[in-house]
Amino acid sequence: MNIAVNEILQDVRTQETFRVLWIDPGNVICYLIDIDRENNKALPFKRKVSDVIDDLIQEELIKIKEDPYSSIGTQMDEKDIRIRENAWNVIKDMVQDEPAIYEKKYVLST
Numbered sequence: 274m275n276i277a278v279n280e281i282l283q284d285v286r287t288q289e290t291f292r293v294l295w296i297d298p299g300n301v302i303c304y305l306i307d308i309d310r311e312n313n314k315a316l317p318f319k320r321k322v323s324d325v326i327d328d329l330i331q332e333e334l335i336k337i338k339e340d341p342y343s344s345i346g347t348q349m350d351e352k353d354i355r356i357r358e359n360a361w362n363v364i365k366d367m368v369q370d371e372p373a374i375y376e377k378k379y380v381l382s383t
Contacts, residue, residue: 274326275326277296280293282337284328285332285333292306294317296322302320302321304375305325316377
């Protein structure tokens with residue numbers, strides 16, 4: 274069993290839903306983020322890939338096939354496209370610094 278970047282995982286006990294943000298090339302460490310946080314203050318957190326896979330095997334986590342935040346197949350108007358492009362221009366240089374950008378101390382220092 275494998276996990277992939279951008280996959281959606283749900284904890285069956287708590288119903289929390291996570292997105293896989295990054296997996297190291299050695300497939301040892303990954304970063305997840307809670308995508309259901311109502312206060313939008315969710316921060317990425319680090320887990321061992323083997324622990325995530327164990328949780329999947331034990332069915333404590335399940336893979337969600339439908340991404341609730343996917344805009345694929347929906348038409349975006351020009352205003353939304355401009356907002357998206359402006360937001361991307363603000364962060365595009367930062368996101369090149371993976372995995373450091375997922376650490377709270379990095380986020381607070383930028």
